[in-house]
Amino acid sequence: MTTRYRVEYALKTHRRDQLIGKFVLEPTEWIKGLLAVPFVLYSQPQGVFEGQGIHSSPQTRDEAHRRYSEILRDVEIMIDDHITNQNNADNPFPSKLKLLVPSIGPFFTRLPLEAAFKFQDRKRYISSRRFVSPSFNDVRLILNSAQIMAVTTYGTLQLATFDGDVTLYDDGQSLEPTSPVIPRLLDLLRKNVKIGIVTAAGYTTADRYYARLHGLLDAMANSADLTPTQKQSLVVMGGEANYLFEFCSASPDLLSPVPIARWLTPEMAGWDERDIDQLLDVAEAALRDCIKSLNLPAAVMRKDRAVGIIPLNPDIRIPRESLEETVLVVQKILELSSAGRSRRVPFCAFNGGRDVFVDIGDKSWGVTVCQRWFSNSGGAGEGGSGDDGVTIRGENTLHVGDQFLSAGANDFRARSVGTTAWIASPAETVDLLDELAELMGKKMS
DSSP, X not given: OOOHHHHHHTTSGGGOOOOSTTOOHHHXXXXXXXXXXXXXXTSHHHHHHTTSOTXXXXXXXXXXXXXXXXXXXXXXXXXXXXXXXXXXXXOOSOOHHHHHSTTOOOOSSOOOHHHHHHHHHHHHOGGGOSSSOOOHHHXXXXXXXXXXXXXXXXSOOOEEEEXXXXXXXXXXXXXXXXXXXXXXXXXXXXXXXXXXXEOSOOOSSHHHHHHHXXXXXXXXXXXXXXXXXXXXXEEEEETTTTEEEEEOTTSTXXXXXXXXXXXXXXXXXXXXXXXXXXXXXXXXXXXXXHHHHXXXXXXXXXXXXXXXXXXXXXXXXXXXXXXXXXHXXXXXXXXXXXXXXXXXXXXXXXXXXXXXXXXXXXXXXXHXXXXXXXXXXXXXXXXXXXXXXXXXXXXXXXXXXXXXXXXXXXXXXXXXXXXXXXXXXXXXXXXXXXHHHHHHHHHHO
C-alpha cells in the first residue's frame, strides 16, 4: 500500500537510492531542488511586499512558469544526451546526467518534460504558488505525464500492466462494478492494447482472483462491443511472476489457469526448486526473528513460492515502521545469505501495507511474461493471444503501480523491462488513464 504519507515518508535518507521508471527518489529530489531556485526568487516576499496581494501578479506567475519550463527543458535535453550515450556501446564515458545523478538508469523513451510540466501546471497551478514550492508529488506527476506522452507520441502502446491494491482498487478491497477504472480499462481493450494485471496476491485458483477482479471480468464478459480477440487480451499474473491466468468466458470464474510450461521463460525454467526452498527457509527464519524481536502481532504464512507475515487478527494494524523494519531486515539477511548471494533465484521482499511478504521472482519477471505472452515469440507463439509479427518491447509497455520505493516495494523493478508510472491512489489511475486516452485519441485522429 502507498498513501500520500508513505510517498513523503519515502524521502527519508534510508530509502533515497532507486528510480521511478528511470526516475525515482534521488533524481526526483534533484529535479525538485532545481525547481526550488526559481521558486525562491519569485516566492512570497515579492508577492507580499509589492502590496498587490499574494496571488494577484500575473507577471510573477508567468515568470515562474517560464523559469520552471526552461529548467525542465534543460533536463529533457540531458535525458536525450543520456539516451544517445546509452545507445552508443563504443562510448566509454558517462553522460552528463549520469555524472549529476549517479543512480540514473537506462531509458526506453525520451521524456518531453517541458510539455508535461505545462500540462500539469494547468491542472495544479504550480507556477501560481508563492508559499509551497514544487513538491515531490508535483515532480512525480510531471514525470508520469511525460512518460505517457512518450509512449503515445514516439511509439505505440501495446501493453499496459497494472498493480492491484491501491492502483486499481483501495487497499484490501476489490474491483467493484461501479469502479470508474473499469470503463477506462475496457477502452484500452477496444483500442487493442493488451492488459496484464500483475499482482503480488499469490492465489493458485481462479476463484480467488475473480473475487478481487469480478467487476472488470463481468464487464468484459457482458460487453457487446469487445471482440473475442480483445477479450483474450487480458491476463492476470499472480504472486509477482508465479501464476498466470487468461480470460475465459466459458469458465465460471471467467479466468482459466495457464499451464506453467506454456508461459515460463527459459530463464525462469532454470530456477532450481532446491534453491527456491533454501531461499524461502532463510526468509521464514528471518521473519520469525522479526516477529520475536519487534513483538509483532503476526503469524508466518508459507506458500510454495512465497513466505510472509500476516496480522493475527484482521482488525489489527501493524505499525508502518515495524513493517518497514521487517522488510529491510529480511532483505538484508537474504542478500547476505548463500541463497541470496548466488543470485540463482531472484526474490522480492515488500511491504503490503498490512503484511510483509517475500516472493520468488519480482514484477520485472511478471511484466516480461506478459510481454512474451502477447508477442509473437514466447507464450503467444505457443498458444497465447499475440498478434502475428508483433513483439512487445519495453518502449511499448507501460506499468502502473503505487510501490516504487527503494525497499519494501514491488513495482519498482518493473522499470527494468518497460516504462512506468507511479500513482498514489485508484483516483490517480483514473486520471492517468483519461490523460492516456486523450493522447491516444489525438494520435489516431
